[in-house]
Amino acid sequence: MLIRSSLMAPTTSQAGSLLIFLPILVLSASLTGSMGGEGPGHAASASPPGMFVFGSSLVDNGNNNFLPDAGARADYLPYGIDFPSGPSGRFSNGRNMVDALGELLKLPTRRIPPFFGPATKGPRILHGVNYASGGSGISDETRPARGRVISFNQQISNFEKTTLPQLGAQLARRERSLSEELPKYLFLVGTGGNDYLLNYFLGGSAVSVQTFTASLTSTFISQLKFSFLGTLPLQRLYGLGARKFVLVTVQPIGCVPVVREMLQPANGTCVEAMNEAALLFNTNLSSMVDLLKQQMPGSHLVYVNSYKIISDIMRSPAERGFRETNKPCCTTSGDGVLCKRGGRICDDRGSYLFFDGLHPTEAVNELIARKAYDSNLKNDVYPISVKQLAAIL
Template identity: 55%
Template structure:
């Protein structure tokens, strides 16, 4: 037997063993990785590679507290999915799909497909000129990453067996309101209830698509309190949140939570967790000092007023001024939370037993489930 052939057989055996021993010896499932879909709250650099996108965070002061500096994450440090990856003890942070180096062995522990300014609907994101829609994110997973993953793992089993130990995190929906519905003008606009029903119906189909591709463990992030963002001029100087916007977010979140119960029949052998970041952030805003925060109204960085992205200051000024105590601020820019808030969300997502915060179980319990 030739040396090359022998090495090939050894490699094949190792790949087969990796497929066979995906579970811990104590019967618990071992999370191999994460696949992430959604908007800027979970984007870790995909928009860096979109030439015409206005929604980018690849410049200072973004990443001021992140190892290596600005990376395309829309915060000062790590975002929620970075922190969840650490809590799941994954060997490294999840790479962005659009990075040309995200191929080969780099996809084994997951890929991030999220795109800042995108939404559930394809038309959401038009204000940013160029985004990767959620539908396109799912196509990227199906057409490019999944075949690459099969090649890397060398498994002959179906997709459901191959990726059953991967967590699928979906964080989207807020932009469909902030940068779509509430920017519309005209008498032909649908009612808020009709628009929200369309959103949840569309997202349900997108989740089912991931399910048919083999996804079994889902983490669904709620829409944050839209009416409390600093980019809203009325929020500055201590003004209260805009209830109409928060009511829209609550309406969507109620529908999103209900999808979990419906999935028991529509997506059998799957498990879904709803993370109520809306409540977690709202609780901080209402009583910031109890969590160590001092400013729940204003952004930490100097923002650039942008007619393309809301008209009242969403993103940080490149090289602009920045607050010295980021951990005391709830919001880093006009829309996105600081790393300190992301820590609160991720910690509760992973450990909370309050169903008002995570439903019906937490992410740690989801990771242990065997499918």
């Protein structure tokens, strides 16, 4: 599927639209709890009390709906056509990967409320909050050419300065301690793709992709170190009890419909340079799994290879129940990214890889979540599955 292609310059409007969405990195953290086990160190079941979600459009469930000048919104049909309550701000026809994973994990609240939702307060935050914003990236400088996003740094500040005190108060009313309960929650982060497209490929960066990737990885770790808990390093978060981390790779960004349409690779398939950058980032993530485990005794990190899972669909779609892997299901707007308001959509959405110019259909989101949850293949999820991770005491 991968081909070499010179990167033709897109128009300003195309560039601004393209960079809004590409979600790529998912990180979750939770602490071991007191659960009945099926043997030493494992539990019969593991359902965390809730989930806090950070990132871009792969995991955004509606925060951008509340930004009057948001550069990316999905609160109109045909988005949400297969979602129980209709358009919700999720960039898909139905559930996103976080929704599907939450169902598999049997979270108390399967639909985590958006941070900016007016009802996201009081008891509603007990089972988690979603802070994600389509268009954000690892770097504070990453943003679309037009419109506003909530940066990754600001998302984490919203958690630390607003939700954390409220959660402590809610738990205290139930005679539970924040220090004991917080580490049981999952922390998910999906971000990174916009950094490559906006800052590197479309931003005309003068540095090598290797140098850019090294800097991006360092920045990501730094933000985890300094943003979650003031000025102390990652070890402070670890010291509070976070033990379980899940890293989901960058998808094949050179294969999304809008990139192929915009850059016109020779044979109409994928742009190899972009996919090679994604693979380089993914290699860094894989190395980080082993490195951070050494630095944090007792921690457990899992690497979910969404790049490989999506590439497998492209290579053998029929074997995995798909038919169309190149075109979007919906009629896209002029920039080729978002679905056209009220536009036509395909009838067989479950057989499409992409719903719009960038985002996967619910069927793909379900597959990624399922592979992350219980695949026994090391090249799908390494070194153990999320299900096994959740069961570790």
